[in-house]
Amino acid sequence: MELLQKRNRLTATGGFVLLFCMLYVRLFRPIGFTDDVWKLVFYPVLLYLLAIVSKGFFKSTYVEVFSNPIRIFTGIIVLSSIVCMLTWGQNILDTLVSCLPYFSFLLYFYLLQRNLKLKETEYIIWWFTAIFILCFYLALAAAPTRLFLGYGEIGKEIDTDRGLSRIRLTLIGGGPLYLAFFLAINKLKTSRKKWKWISLIVLFFLTIVLQLGRQAIVISSFLGILLYLKEAGFGKKLVSILVLSGLIFLLPIIASNIFQGLQERTNQELESQEDGEDNVRIAAYKFYFNDVSRNILNDLFGNGMFSLGKSRYGDFVDKNGRSQGMIPADVGYASIFLYFGAVGLLFFFIILYRVIRLKVPPTFSYAKYYIYFLFLGNIAGSTLLGTIPTLCLALYILSKGQLFYQAKLSNMKISYAKT
Numbered sequence: 001m002e003l004l005q006k007r008n009r010l011t012a013t014g015g016f017v018l019l020f021c022m023l024y025v026r027l028f029r030p031i032g033f034t035d036d037v038w039k040l041v042f043y044p045v046l047l048y049l050l051a052i053v054s055k056g057f058f059k060s061t062y063v064e065v066f067s068n069p070i071r072i073f074t075g076i077i078v079l080s081s082i083v084c085m086l087t088w089g090q091n092i093l094d095t096l097v098s099c100l101p102y103f104s105f106l107l108y109f110y111l112l113q114r115n116l117k118l119k120e121t122e123y124i125i126w127w128f129t130a131i132f133i134l135c136f137y138l139a140l141a142a143a144p145t146r147l148f149l150g151y152g153e154i155g156k157e158i159d160t161d162r163g164l165s166r167i168r169l170t171l172i173g174g175g176p177l178y179l180a181f182f183l184a185i186n187k188l189k190t191s192r193k194k195w196k197w198i199s200l201i202v203l204f205f206l207t208i209v210l211q212l213g214r215q216a217i218v219i220s221s222f223l224g225i226l227l228y229l230k231e232a233g234f235g236k237k238l239v240s241i242l243v244l245s246g247l248i249f250l251l252p253i254i255a256s257n258i259f260q261g262l263q264e265r266t267n268q269e270l271e272s273q274e275d276g277e278d279n280v281r282i283a284a285y286k287f288y289f290n291d292v293s294r295n296i297l298n299d300l301f302g303n304g305m306f307s308l309g310k311s312r313y314g315d316f317v318d319k320n321g322r323s324q325g326m327i328p329a330d331v332g333y334a335s336i337f338l339y340f341g342a343v344g345l346l347f348f349f350i351i352l353y354r355v356i357r358l359k360v361p362p363t364f365s366y367a368k369y370y371i372y373f374l375f376l377g378n379i380a381g382s383t384l385l386g387t388i389p390t391l392c393l394a395l396y397i398l399s400k401g402q403l404f405y406q407a408k409l410s411n412m413k414i415s416y417a418k419t
Contacts, residue, residue, distance in 0.1 A: 010123055013114045017107070018124050020045060021176070021389040024104055028135050028169040029149040046100060053109040064399040065354045067112070070105050073340075073347045076301065077102055080340050084304030087294045090311035098305035099339075102385065108392040118400055121393055125183060128176035128390075132169065133207060139167045140210065151329075166212045171329060171386035172377050178220055179390050180204055182366035182373070185227050190363060219376045227369045231362065281380055284326035288334035292317065293341075302341035332378030335385065348375075348384055351395070360401030361408070367394040367401070 010018060023042045027033055057071065081095040111121075139147045143165035150168040169175060181204040188197035201224075208220050293299050306314040317338075321328070328335035336344050355371050371394050377383035384391070 010127065011120060013116055014120045014124055017111070017116070017389075017393075018127055020049065020104075020107060021124070021128055021393075022131070024101065024389045025170045025175060028132070028175075029151070031147060031149065043100060046103065049106060049110055050103065053106050053113060056113045057106070057109055064112075064402060065358065066108065066351065066395045066399060069347055069350050069354070070108055073105060073344070074103065076340050076344055076347060080302040080304040080344070083297050083301045083341075084313065087298055088303065088311055088313035090304065090307060090313050094307040094310050095304040098307050102305075102388065104388040105392060107389055108395055111392065111396040112399075116396070118397065121397055122183065124393065125176050125180050129180040129204075132175045132177055133203070136167055136169055136207060136210075139169065140165060143167065164210065164212060168211065172211075172213050172216045172381045172383055175387075176390055177204060177207060178216075178373055179366075179370045179394060181208065181220060181224065182227055182369045185224055186363065186366035189228065213381075215377060215380050219373055223369050223373055223376075227365060230365060280325050281331055283324075284321070284328075284331040285334045287321055287326050288328060288331060288338045291320070292338060298341060300341045300343055302337065302339045302344055305339055329382040329386065330380065332380075332382045332384055332386075335382060339385075355395075355398060358398055358402055359405045360398055361404055364397060364401030364404070367397040370394050371398075 023038070023045055026035075026038050026042075077099050078096070081092050081099060084090050084095045085092045135148065148167070148169055151171050181201065184197050184200040184204060188194060188201065191197055205220070205224070209217055292303060294303075303313060306317045308314040308318055317328075328338055333345065336348060340347070352371070352375050355368055358368075360368070371391070374383040374387060374391060
């Protein structure tokens with residue numbers, strides 16, 4: 001196996017980053033690995049990360065565009081916890097402990113300080129994806145016996161309403177699969193070993209389909225095609241359109257049970273809306289944007305992360321929202337507003353704006369498309385707050401790409417001046 005070759009082995013820094021990513025997604029929640037056990041393992045590792053980056057937190061190794069927004073966001077987390085104490089009376093320590101996973105954005109500074117090589121960031125993506133795919137197919141083969149608790153399924157039977165057992169090891173985008181999918185498409189465009197990358201793309205896309213997330217299938221397909229056709233000639237575009245048309249025709253036939261289940265689920269939701277009922281996500285957006293915040297401070301800086309069973313805030317959200325199926329993780333932008341207010345939303349859109357504006361060589365484009373995927377998926381999921389380590393990897397790759405672009409531009413200017 002290529003990953004096991006000596007040249008692909010991770011350094012201590014790369015191994016720590018992979019471990020951190022795995023712990024952030026709770027090792028995919030295997031049976032017996034409870035939240036209490038996870039906290040005993042993850043929190044010390046996170047605190048170690050905070051200690052490592054504390055010296056360089058206010059000073060980057062080089063000038064780049066994402067450090068300051070991330071610094072500000074860590075301040076927003078603390079500020080929202082203070083506002084939560086003032087408006088809801090929730091103990092500030094309880095709020096900060098509940099918010100600890102969001103301090104994982106500091107992984108970005110660890111990557112900067114250790115100056116991780118781009119090649120090794122790719123190794124981390126491949127290793128993480130290989131582990132994810134292995135666990136996914138083991139869980140799928142064992143269904144309905146549960147090997148992993150998954151996300152959104154704790155205390156429930158495995159969902160089979162979509163034509164197949166739905167295995168959710170992470171929130172959509174929370175794992176490395178989509179980042180690896182876009183990376184493989186980028187490699188296909190630049191590598192001579194086309195069949196190797198085509199095989200990986202097919203495997204990754206098949207896994208995306210088997211996760212039975214409608215928005216993930218549509219968004220990843222759309223962005224994957226755009227990435228492949230970026231800067232492509234007319235012939236490649238024509239062939240791609242023909243292949244895509246064939247897939248659109250063949251996939252529902254090959255996987256009729258899956259697509260029939262997804263179609264029935266969609267039809268049920270449309271019928272409920274025609275009967276005058278709000279879609280549960282629309283209802284959740286209305287609730288979390290309009291009915292939780294108590295004053296202008298909450299609107300601006302959020303309510304902080306609720307602590308269930310420990311405050312009026314947690315009880316209010318649990319009684320009026322979660323118990324009615326309005327889960328914050330299902331409405332990403334509403335959950336950001338709930339926790340961190342309009343200022344928190346502004347942080348993420350500043351990140352998006354800077355990603356769009358950033359000039360990088362084409363070999364770095366996959367990181368941009370992964371981030372676009374996260375922002376689109378966050379409408380009906382939690383792809384931003386649920387995928388912080390892989391988001392940090394993508395941002396780090398883009399910051400390196402900016403350096404490469406600037407260096408190339410400088411060399412061109414020097415060459416032009418000499419002629």
